[in-house]
Structure formats: C-alpha cells, structure tokens
Amino acid sequence: MPHDHHDDDHPHSLLPPEPALRVKALETLLIEKGLVDPAALDEIIETYSHKIGPRNGARVVARAWSDPAFKKALLEDATKVVAELGFFGRQGEHVVAVENTNAVHNMIVCTLCSCYPWPLLGIPPGWYKSDAYRARAVREPRKVLAEFGVHLSDETAVRVWDSTAEIRYLVIPERPDGTDDLDEGALLELVTRDSMIGTGLAKTP
Amino acid sequence: MSRVHDMGGRFGDGAVVPEAEDAPLFEEEWHARALAITLACGALGHWNIDISRHAREKLAPRDYAKFTYYEKWTAALADLLVETDLLSTDEFLAGAAKGKSPMAGRVWKAEAVAEGLARGAPADRQSDIPAQFKSGDPVQTRAAGNLLVDGGHTRLPGYAAKAKGYVVRLHGTHVLPDSAAHRLGDAAQPLYAVAFRASELWHAPEDPDDEVVLDLWQSYLMPL
Numbered sequence: 001m002p003h004d005h006h007d008d009d010h011p012h013s014l015l016p017p018e019p020a021l022r023v024k025a026l027e028t029l030l031i032e033k034g035l036v037d038p039a040a041l042d043e044i045i046e047t048y049s050h051k052i053g054p055r056n057g058a059r060v061v062a063r064a065w066s067d068p069a070f071k072k073a074l075l076e077d078a079t080k081v082v083a084e085l086g087f088f089g090r091q092g093e094h095v096v097a098v099e100n101t102n103a104v105h106n107m108i109v110c111t112l113c114s115c116y117p118w119p120l121l122g123i124p125p126g127w128y129k130s131d132a133y134r135a136r137a138v139r140e141p142r143k144v145l146a147e148f149g150v151h152l153s154d155e156t157a158v159r160v161w162d163s164t165a166e167i168r169y170l171v172i173p174e175r176p177d178g179t180d181d182l183d184e185g186a187l188l189e190l191v192t193r194d195s196m197i198g199t200g201l202a203k204t205p
Numbered sequence: 206m207s208r209v210h211d212m213g214g215r216f217g218d219g220a221v222v223p224e225a226e227d228a229p230l231f232e233e234e235w236h237a238r239a240l241a242i243t244l245a246c247g248a249l250g251h252w253n254i255d256i257s258r259h260a261r262e263k264l265a266p267r268d269y270a271k272f273t274y275y276e277k278w279t280a281a282l283a284d285l286l287v288e289t290d291l292l293s294t295d296e297f298l299a300g301a302a303k304g305k306s307p308m309a310g311r312v313w314k315a316e317a318v319a320e321g322l323a324r325g326a327p328a329d330r331q332s333d334i335p336a337q338f339k340s341g342d343p344v345q346t347r348a349a350g351n352l353l354v355d356g357g358h359t360r361l362p363g364y365a366a367k368a369k370g371y372v373v374r375l376h377g378t379h380v381l382p383d384s385a386a387h388r389l390g391d392a393a394q395p396l397y398a399v400a401f402r403a404s405e406l407w408h409a410p411e412d413p414d415d416e417v418v419l420d421l422w423q424s425y426l427m428p429l
C-alpha cells in the first residue's frame with residue numbers, strides 16, 4: 001500500500017513504508033549520525049535471545065515451590081527477592097508475585113501496551129502483544145484461557161491483573177500433584193513461560 | 206475521550222493464537238533490530254518511558270491499527286527522534302545523515318549494555334502527597350482522560366473509568382505518567398492496585414465474582 005499521508009506530526013511517514021526497509025533506513029541514519037553503536041545493538045539482541053528469558057522466572061518459581069520461607073518473602077516483597085537473585089533491571093524494576101491456588105487463578109495482561117517482566121520472562125511472545133489478548137483478557141478471561149487449553153472450574157475465581165503502571169507481575173503457578181519427591185532442579189523443568197503469565201499451568205512430570 | 210491503544214474489553218478481535226514456548230523470539234530479523242535501536246536511542250536520555258508510550262499512542266489511529274507491533278515501535282521512535290532534534294526530516298527525506306550528532310559522544314556502547322539493562326529505570330519517587338487510601342478501602346475511578354493535557358497520555362483505561370472497586374495494595378509513590386509523558390515533571394503520588402468485580406465492569410461478565418485488578422494513581426481515584 002502506498003504511504004498516503006505526510007504530516008509534520010508524524011515524521012515517520014517520510015521513511016520507506018516497507019517495515020524491514022524502514023528499520024534499516026532508520027538504523028543506518030542513526031549509525032551515520034553516531035547515535036547508536038552497531039555492536040551495542042548486537043549486544044542487546046544477544047542478551048534477550050540467550051541471556052534473559054523465562055528460565056529466570058522458572059528458577060524463582062521452582063525455589064518458591066521448594067522453600068516456604070522463600071515463597072513467603074517473595075509474596076511480601078518480590079522486587080527485593082528477585083533482585084537478590086540478579087533478576088532486576090529494565091522492565092522489572094518493581095515486581096509483585098501472585099500465587100495461583102485452587103481458589104484463585106491469576107493472569108496478567110497489559111491492555112494499554114505490552115508491559116511484561118523482562119528480567120524474569122524476557123521479551124513477551126507475540127500473542128501477549130496482540131490486540132486479541134489485550135482486548136479480551138480482561139472481559140472474557142475464561143474464554144481466553146480455554147484457547148490456551150486451560151479450563152477452570154467454577155469454584156476457581158479469576159483475577160486478571162492489567163499492568164497499567166511500572167509494577168510487573170509474576171504468577172506463581174500451582175505446584176503440580178505428584179511432585180513431592182522432585183528437587184528444585186527437576187521442578188524447574190515443569191515451569192513454563194505461559195504458567196508464569198497465568199495463561200498456562202505448570203507441566204506435570 | 207479515548208485513543209486507539211485503549212482496547213481493553215473491545216469486541217471483534219477474534220481468537221488469541223498461542224505460540225509454542227520455544228517459538229522464535231523474533232519472528233523477523235528486523236523485529237530484533239527495531240527493538241535494539243529503540244532501546245539504544247532510549248539510553249540517550251532524551252525521553253522517558255511515558256513519553257515513548259505516548260509517542261506510540263499518538264500515531265494516527267489508522268496507522269496504529271494497521272501497523273504490526275514493531276512497526277509501531279519504529280514509527281514512534283522515528284517521530285521521537287525528530288521531535289527531540291536528534292534527527293531531522295531533511296535527513297529522513299535524503300536517507301542520509303548530515304554530519305555527526307552532538308550527542309555522538311554519549312552513544313550507548315556495547316560494553317555498557319549489560320549494566321544499563323540491569324540498572325533499569327525505577328519509577329518510585331519521594332512524594333509529599335500522603336496516601337489517602339489503605340488496603341480494603343472502597344474507591345471509585347473518575348472519568349478517563351488526562352487532567353493536565355487535553356487528549357494527553359493517561360493510564361486509566363476507558364473500561365475501568367467511573368467504576369467502583371476496592372484497594373488491594375499500596376505500591377508506594379510513583380511517577381505520574383499523565384505528567385511525565387508531557388515533560389511536566391515526575392509529580393509522584395501514591396499508586397495502588399485496585400480490584401473491580403467483573404460485574405462492575407462488564408454488561409455480561411463470564412462470572413460476576415471474577416475480578417480485574419489495575420494499578421491506579423491516587424488522582425485517578427475518589428473515596429466512596
């Protein structure tokens with residue numbers, strides 16, 4: 001589609017319309033101008049591709065399942081507890097942990113943009129940023145959960161947290177049955193990204 | 206008064222399409238580049254997170270609706286770079302830079318990335334405004350909209366405006382986005398998690414006892 005409006009309020013319309021070319025044009029200008037360091041761009045991408053991801057959050061959950069004192073401290077002041085594990089930083093400066101139980105199922109959304117606990121879960125998946133999830137998670141969470149294969153009983157209340165401020169939420173999923181003998185390392189493997197957003201359950205062994 | 210990004214509760218978007226846990230983090234290579242240039246430019250310190258959110262929200266509604274996620278980021282970044290004189294429209298039109306930026310000495314170097322990401326940008330600030338509410342207090346939200354700038358940035362979604370709820374917790378005092386997005390200062394004030402029954406928010410709730418919790422600043426709230 002040709003780009004059909006140029007206006008002073010939106011200079012972006014002066015860049016090439018095709019997305020990949022547009023990003024390339026902007027990156028090239030920024031490098032020529034000395035405003036970004038290409039090696040820093042690579043480092044940012046490398047960090048979120050390989051160093052910061054849902055494995056971090058899974059470590060927190062597995063520890064919470066294994067250590068009641070840790071879980072208590074996490075529920076009281078998650079920012080402090082996850083910072084001590086090294087999971088503080090951009091888009092995770094203020095963290096609150098919420099616990100899923102038989103009585104209440106928590107799930108997280110950001111209806112206004114895409115707020116997500118980056119130091120714990122990394123970059124959000126596409127569906128988390130989609131219009132469908134943002135629009136529907138608050139109005140019909142049970143239908144949305146069903147689309148993820150999660151069917152809750154009527155006895156379980158749903159609590160949806162819309163991340164409208166700089167507080168980032170981490171769901172502590174229910175510990176699956178039959179895991180009493182598992183150590184923290186084995187439990188870690190049961191914790192999925194979606195279970196920490198609240199759109200999934202932890203895996204069963 | 207609303208903007209196109211304020212879509213909570215909207216009808217018509219269809220099913221959510223889950224992705225495998227091991228699906229590629231970036232669907233396209235340019236998505237990664239868009240993320241990286243956005244973070245790197247943000248590190249120059251010419252805008253805060255509220256300004257960058259507002260830049261995305263004030264894209265023309267037809268662009269916001271048409272653009273994919275990282276196209277929104279790229280468009281908003283381009284607009285911010287011009288707005289803050291880091292790049293010019295002439296440079297956009299020419300597709301070439303006119304000399305180095307005076308800011309070039311402050312570029313975010315690769316060796317500083319890990320430390321910068323780990324430092325983050327906390328939003329809590331000292332404030333003289335005492336907390337008006339405590340956990341359990343009933344409250345009502347006011348009409349949505351920015352009280353300082355007509356049509357400006359706010360974090361009170363339309364679906365939760367003029368609704369009755371109760372305070373779940375106090376988060377401390379945080380930067381007020383309605384102010385910071387317009388370079389009017391941090392204006393920190395108490396921030397609360399406030400719960401609303403589904404039946405208070407929706408005409409036909411799935412279960413009236415389900416709840417939605419939002420983080421709301423004190424000036425969004427009235428006592429009940």
